[in-house]
Amino acid sequence: xVKFIRTHGTESALLAVIVVIxxxxxxxxxxxxxxxxxxxxxxxxxxxxxxxxxxxVVLISGGIDISFAVAASVAQYGTALFIAWIGGGNWAIxxxxxxxIGIGLGCLNAALIQGFAIPSIVVSxxxxxxxxxxxxxxxxxxxxxxxxxxxxxxxxxYERQLADGSWIEISLPVLVMAICVVATWTLVTRTTIGxxxxxxxxxxxxxxxxxxxxxxxxxIAFGWLGLMAGIAGLVQAHYAQxxxxxxxxxxxxxxxxAVVLGGARLGGGKGTVLGCVLGVMLTQITxxxxxxxxxxxxxxxxxxxxxxxxAITLSNARIERLLxxxxxxxx
Amino acid sequence: xxxxxxxxPLLSLRNINITFxxxxxxxxxxxxxxxxxxxxxAGENGSGKSTLIKIITGVYQPADGAEIEFDxxxxxxxxxxxxxxxGIKVIWQDLALFPEMTVAENIGFSEVVGHGLRLVDYGRIRxxxxxxxxxxxxxxxxxxxxxxxxxxxxxxxxxxxxLVGEARVVFMDEPTASLTQSETDHLLDIVRNLSxxxxxxxFVSHRLAEVLEISSRITVLRDGRLVGVxxxxxxxxxxxxxxxxxxxxxxxxRAAPRADRPVVIEVDGLSRPGQFSDISFKVHEGETxxxxxxxxxGRTELAMTLFGMLKPAAGRIRLDGRExxxxxxxxxxxxGIAYLSEDRLSLGLIQAQSIVDNLVISSLARILSGGxxxxxxxxxxVGKWVAELGVKIGKPEDAITTLSGGNQQRIAIAKWLATxxxxxxxxxxxVGVDVGARAGIFDIxxxxxxxxxxxxxxxxxxxxxxxxxDRILHMAQGRVVGSYDPRAYSLHDIEAAVYG
Numbered sequence: 051x052v053k054f055i056r057t058h059g060t061e062s063a064l065l066a067v068i069v070v071i072x073x074x075x076x077x078x079x080x081x082x083x084x085x086x087x088x089x090x091x092x093x094x095x096x097x098x099x100x101x102x103x104x105x106x107v108v109l110i111s112g113g114i115d116i117s118f119a120v121a122a123s124v125a126q127y128g129t130a131l132f133i134a135w136i137g138g139g140n141w142a143i144x145x146x147x148x149x150x151i152g153i154g155l156g157c158l159n160a161a162l163i164q165g166f167a168i169p170s171i172v173v174s175x176x177x178x179x180x181x182x183x184x185x186x187x188x189x190x191x192x193x194x195x196x197x198x199x200x201x202x203x204x205x206x207x208y209e210r211q212l213a214d215g216s217w218i219e220i221s222l223p224v225l226v227m228a229i230c231v232v233a234t235w236t237l238v239t240r241t242t243i244g245x246x247x248x249x250x251x252x253x254x255x256x257x258x259x260x261x262x263x264x265x266x267x268x269x270i271a272f273g274w275l276g277l278m279a280g281i282a283g284l285v286q287a288h289y290a291q292x293x294x295x296x297x298x299x300x301x302x303x304x305x306x307x308a309v310v311l312g313g314a315r316l317g318g319g320k321g322t323v324l325g326c327v328l329g330v331m332l333t334q335i336t337x338x339x340x341x342x343x344x345x346x347x348x349x350x351x352x353x354x355x356x357x358x359x360x361a362i363t364l365s366n367a368r369i370e371r372l373l374x375x376x377x378x379x380x381x
Numbered sequence: 382x383x384x385x386x387x388x389x390p391l392l393s394l395r396n397i398n399i400t401f402x403x404x405x406x407x408x409x410x411x412x413x414x415x416x417x418x419x420x421x422x423a424g425e426n427g428s429g430k431s432t433l434i435k436i437i438t439g440v441y442q443p444a445d446g447a448e449i450e451f452d453x454x455x456x457x458x459x460x461x462x463x464x465x466x467x468g469i470k471v472i473w474q475d476l477a478l479f480p481e482m483t484v485a486e487n488i489g490f491s492e493v494v495g496h497g498l499r500l501v502d503y504g505r506i507r508x509x510x511x512x513x514x515x516x517x518x519x520x521x522x523x524x525x526x527x528x529x530x531x532x533x534x535x536x537x538x539x540x541x542x543x544l545v546g547e548a549r550v551v552f553m554d555e556p557t558a559s560l561t562q563s564e565t566d567h568l569l570d571i572v573r574n575l576s577x578x579x580x581x582x583x584f585v586s587h588r589l590a591e592v593l594e595i596s597s598r599i600t601v602l603r604d605g606r607l608v609g610v611x612x613x614x615x616x617x618x619x620x621x622x623x624x625x626x627x628x629x630x631x632x633x634x635r636a637a638p639r640a641d642r643p644v645v646i647e648v649d650g651l652s653r654p655g656q657f658s659d660i661s662f663k664v665h666e667g668e669t670x671x672x673x674x675x676x677x678x679g680r681t682e683l684a685m686t687l688f689g690m691l692k693p694a695a696g697r698i699r700l701d702g703r704e705x706x707x708x709x710x711x712x713x714x715x716x717g718i719a720y721l722s723e724d725r726l727s728l729g730l731i732q733a734q735s736i737v738d739n740l741v742i743s744s745l746a747r748i749l750s751g752g753x754x755x756x757x758x759x760x761x762x763v764g765k766w767v768a769e770l771g772v773k774i775g776k777p778e779d780a781i782t783t784l785s786g787g788n789q790q791r792i793a794i795a796k797w798l799a800t801x802x803x804x805x806x807x808x809x810x811x812v813g814v815d816v817g818a819r820a821g822i823f824d825i826x827x828x829x830x831x832x833x834x835x836x837x838x839x840x841x842x843x844x845x846x847x848x849x850x851d852r853i854l855h856m857a858q859g860r861v862v863g864s865y866d867p868r869a870y871s872l873h874d875i876e877a878a879v880y881g
């Protein structure tokens with residue numbers, strides 16, 4: 051336990067904050083902290099968690115991307131047009147199309163970064179505008195409501211009524227999210243590629259001298275984020291039961307904030323999947339709790355901003371200094 | 382090992398040429414290494430040492446016509462993965478480690494590169510790390526992230542990483558640059574053990590005393606060309622310097638009596654708990670006070686206290702007879718104290734900015750005209766100091782990084798001289814500066830002293846203070862433990878006292 055706190059300081063702190071916030075919210079609202087509400091949270095967080103684990107891979111490799119949410123909109127719209135064109139389709143086809151569009155857009159980012167040696171923030175600000183501009187131009191901002199049944203039908207994988215009468219359910223987005231989380235976790239912690247991504251983000255020149263293929267790392271990181279963005283786009287269309295071209299606009303900063311809150315470092319080499327999931331959960335719980343308390347949604351942004359500042363201050367101050375008993379003896 | 386018989390080379394390179402942006406960094410260089418020997422590559426910055434290492438290890442590709450032979454096989458070039466697999470290992474000057482990763486992963490990193498996509502075997506990586514550390518006779522917590530360890534232990538990690546798998550040749554690029562004397566001694570022992578076990582070591586160091594102590598042969602490079610290969614036996618520091626620079630340098634004691642001149646700074650009983658205690662000295666006009674001692678003796682903390690960046694717990698500082706208390710280094714600068722910090726690269730100069738902007742940064746108030754920076758005053762200030770210190774620059778607007786280490790250091794000194802100081806504190810002014818350029822810097826220091834400036838020269842290299850200071854204080858564990866006049870003691874006496 052102590053070892054876990056020492057090696058996973060950020061994650062432990064986040065978990066503690068989530069517990070405290072949940073406890074406070076359960077005191078001030080009557081329907082918080084029910085099992086049903088916890089499952090609701092999981093269902094509503096799915097899209098953001100899929101985005102977040104994708105973005106995590108890019109941050110680990112030392113890059114940054116703010117174009118992924120509009121890339122997801124492009125993938126979503128493109129997939130909707132494609133399945134309307136073939137007249138049918140199913141989840142497998144939808145995921146393959148959305149994922150491929152996402153990978154293509156992610157690789158475009160990587161190609162610009164690698165080929166022209168432009169910093170990733172500059173590239174992704176540009177592609178953010180290009181993707182969104184082209185999408186709005188060609189769609190004229192028109193939404194698609196006529197989606198096939200397989201996409202809009204609410205798929206419940208597991209449901210049960212609890213003793214207090216409330217329902218818990220696990221829907222399809224949660225399953226997709228779980229697969230994305232496990233896949234990303236496997237990639238970054240269990241494969242040789244993942245460790246090279248960490249090394250590249252941590253010390254790019256050191257990794258290069260060791261023979262790490264820098265171009266491959268960039269394409270893998272941005273391609274992975276593209277894949278996750280495409281999947282998240284389709285899941286969001288399913289969740290919202292419509293395709294609105296600007297529905298995901300602005301989502302990139304919420305996700306980026308949650309990932310950074312989860313301990314990923316802008317600059318590379320640091321960040322965990324668990325921290326990422328907890329970061330999204332914490333922002334979602336805060337939002338959910340404030341809603342239940344009847345607080346204005348504008349206050350929510352302010353509070354999340356404050357939480358991020360506090361979290362980053364604490365992580366700079368180092369958990370060992372705040373909890374001296376954890377500090378290493380000797381060394 | 383039968384290959385050692387007859388001295389057949391393990392590695393040989395011939396006709397090595399490489400060009401960067403039209404500049405030929407290496408010209409017809411050859412290099413030869415015997416199994417198990419300790420071989421030193423000597424040369425000034427820019428002579429091509431690092432470039433040669435990068436070619437041998439496959440980071441750079443040489444021009445056509447290169448002949449590389451390693452272990453009996455001929456190559457036109459190497460790649461990092463093939464060099465590593467063949468047992469050619471490098472410990473880079475900046476170590477090239479991964480601070481966020483664990484010690485084990487740093488040491489066993491070759492397990493995850495060059496094998497395509499596969500699952501990581503953490504157990505195997507851990508075993509590899511423990512085995513490599515055991516070869517060095519060191520024990521470290523391999524599961525802790527590297528960032529928790531100080532530089533000397535990171536150096537050990539870098540060496541351990543080089544010993545993973547079958548090491549035939551280990552390159553060490555400036556391995557002792559940030560180590561204390563005892564850590565350096567430990568490192569040299571490790572190098573000798575490696576050599577005794579049949580591993581050839583190529584050692585690159587600015588510290589010529591180390592080079593002579595450890596190596597059996599020395600390859601000297603100058604301006605990208607091979608000067609020659611020499612046995613270390615019978616070699617002297619001044620001879621290597623001459624070969625490296627093509628010039629001769631005569632070291633002679635510059636000390637002279639200055640006690641009749643007015644006192645500029647007087648320090649009395651200065652203390653900071655845990656860093657230094659009861660320090661007292663005077664520096665006169667035109668006098669150079671040398672402060673030496675091992676890394677961690679409290680020298681830099683003392684300098685930063687004189688410069689107002691740390692506050693003394695006890696004691697007094699008098700400047701020109703008046704007691705001063707600085708609340709920040711701004712006060713110290715205004716009072717006429719200048720401090721050239723020991724870490725020029727990260728603290729002394731703003732690397733991304735131009736020469737001119739670096740030079741005027743400490744004296745902006747002097748070039749104002751109606752509250753705004755006057756381009757005319759700026760240009761004349763820069764022109765004055767560039768000429769005064771003989772800095773070789775292209776255009777004043779060029780980035781500071783376009784200058785060599787020695788010229789960067791001159792700009793850093795000029796930056797402080799532009800503030801018109803009474804006392805100049807130089808903290809390790811020759812770190813990362815070539816032998817040739819060092820002499821130039823000390824010529825400047827001597828001229829500044831002659832013009833009446835009081836100078837405190839801090840260095841852990843005793844010869845530097847011996848030949849360039851009028852008096853020498855020896856600090857150890859935060860106290861002044863000895864005071865020497867270079868005219869009354871031999872260099873050897875003082876070195877014996879300091880390095881013990």
